[in-house]
Amino acid sequence: MASTNLTATTSPFHWKYLSEGAATIVFTYTGPPNECFHDKVLRVRKGAAPEDEQNSVLFQTKIISRLLPQEHLVNVEQVSLLSKSWLETLANLCAEKRPKWRTDSIDLSRNKGLLAPNLVLCPISVEIKPKWSFLKPQTTQACRFCMHAACRGRATSYCPLDLFSSSPARVKKAIYALYDCWAAGDPAQNNFRLFINGMVSPPGTHNLQAILQRSGILSDPPILGEGELRDLVVETLHSVLVQPKAFSLLKTLNCLQRTLDGVGIQRLASLWTKVHEKSSLNSIPSFGQGCLQPTTDDWHSFVNEYLKRQNGPLPHTSNEESALQYQLLSYLLSATFKDCSIMIMLPGLLFEDKSELSTFSPRITVIDLDTKPIHSLQKWIDQDFDIVQKYSEFKDNEKKQCSDDWDLQHLQ
Numbered sequence: 001m002a003s004t005n006l007t008a009t010t011s012p013f014h015w016k017y018l019s020e021g022a023a024t025i026v027f028t029y030t031g032p033p034n035e036c037f038h039d040k041v042l043r044v045r046k047g048a049a050p051e052d053e054q055n056s057v058l059f060q061t062k063i064i065s066r067l068l069p070q071e072h073l074v075n076v077e078q079v080s081l082l083s084k085s086w087l088e089t090l091a092n093l094c095a096e097k098r099p100k101w102r103t104d105s106i107d108l109s110r111n112k113g114l115l116a117p118n119l120v121l122c123p124i125s126v127e128i129k130p131k132w133s134f135l136k137p138q139t140t141q142a143c144r145f146c147m148h149a150a151c152r153g154r155a156t157s158y159c160p161l162d163l164f165s166s167s168p169a170r171v172k173k174a175i176y177a178l179y180d181c182w183a184a185g186d187p188a189q190n191n192f193r194l195f196i197n198g199m200v201s202p203p204g205t206h207n208l209q210a211i212l213q214r215s216g217i218l219s220d221p222p223i224l225g226e227g228e229l230r231d232l233v234v235e236t237l238h239s240v241l242v243q244p245k246a247f248s249l250l251k252t253l254n255c256l257q258r259t260l261d262g263v264g265i266q267r268l269a270s271l272w273t274k275v276h277e278k279s280s281l282n283s284i285p286s287f288g289q290g291c292l293q294p295t296t297d298d299w300h301s302f303v304n305e306y307l308k309r310q311n312g313p314l315p316h317t318s319n320e321e322s323a324l325q326y327q328l329l330s331y332l333l334s335a336t337f338k339d340c341s342i343m344i345m346l347p348g349l350l351f352e353d354k355s356e357l358s359t360f361s362p363r364i365t366v367i368d369l370d371t372k373p374i375h376s377l378q379k380w381i382d383q384d385f386d387i388v389q390k391y392s393e394f395k396d397n398e399k400k401q402c403s404d405d406w407d408l409q410h411l412q
């Protein structure tokens, strides 16, 4: 099916830089009224990625929708970007707005992008990138996120296991930690983003009181001080996240991450070696080398089997090759859920009457649900080795004890 040619119907000046991740830059439409682009964002890829946009749309609409409730997903649609000079202008226009530490740029060789609903349209929206929700069995007492943060020298008291906990007090602790880390201003922190009137508020560069006053959301002189605003943001988010729908979404994400992680990256790499020792006459290929990126059909078959296994154990198979194939796809899919973000529109944030907090129904959407490239397997095993190794060199009193209450939740 032919997709809209965005470069013929809009000007690059109509698209304003919103935000970005490692793989894509996202723009909001600010041009003349146009029902195709009104309330939409454009997502354009940076470096070369194996996936084309059509596969990305299929993955989200046909595969992810079997695993996450539809109400937390958005419809994405492919658009054509047929003019290289249009993309070049867009890249130049956004250069100033981008974080200085992002040195890559739009991939000008791509002629497709994605359109998605703009999820930061209401006065105040929040993005949380929760990361890994579970403690690896039989390993250290610190979770992967906390170990990684410590190894990267990132000061944060945020632990995803608090956010995914069934204890409301721990969820609140996680939100305070996310907010405080944002307020402290590490420009590379990406676990919490705040959007005011559709624009991202860079971490720590201003105080929230000033931002809200400038945007007309908070009166002048302000009725709330900085500390009260911090509490209000945290309380509001907390009331959203402990509501049944959000709680259930977090539980689903948690379950997907931990069950799809399967045997874990180390044992998966051992299985890889074992299978290739038997079958290779020459040397063993590096982890994932020679594997093709799964197709939509491969993902369908995988999810069929995964869902069957979730409903009870399947008869044991001694075929190591098919076990390896299953575990490779499983790990690849777990990586998508370990790296996704949750967008939360907070329409009721500044209600004078706090009782409204418990009644409004905010929109919660999961984004960044792309497939990860299969060639990342080698990166992941190296990274895992590095993190575990570096973290083991920390002094005992610098090491964290993260608490995973998943089993407890399931005994209740």
Ligand SMILES: O=P(O)(O)O[C@@H]1[C@@H](OP(=O)(O)O)[C@H](OP(=O)(O)O)[C@H](O)[C@H](OP(=O)(O)O)[C@H]1OP(=O)(O)O
Binding pocket: 021, 022, 023, 129, 190, 335, 339, 372, 376
């Ligand atoms: O490996 P991690 O846990 O650091 O995650 C990477 C993210 O780093 P983070 O820890 O969130 O700062 C990283 O995010 P940033 O660039 O740090 O914003 C990407 O999301 C990366 O994914 P991909 O390479 O674009 O597919 C992520 O890589 P994958 O592990 O998902 O491949």
Ligand SMILES: Nc1ncnc2c1ncn2[C@@H]1O[C@H](COP(=O)(O)OP(=O)(O)OP(=O)(O)O)[C@@H](O)[C@H]1O
Binding pocket: 018, 019, 020, 021, 022, 023, 024, 025, 026, 041, 074, 116, 117, 118, 119, 120, 127, 193, 339, 341, 367, 368, 369, 370
């Ligand atoms: N539909 C949307 N509405 C509003 N903002 C969005 C939307 N989609 C993405 N964003 C913003 O753009 C950022 C980058 O998008 P996304 O996370 O999909 O990119 P990515 O490069 O794949 O990220 P990552 O580095 O996590 O892999 C998001 O973190 C979010 O701030």
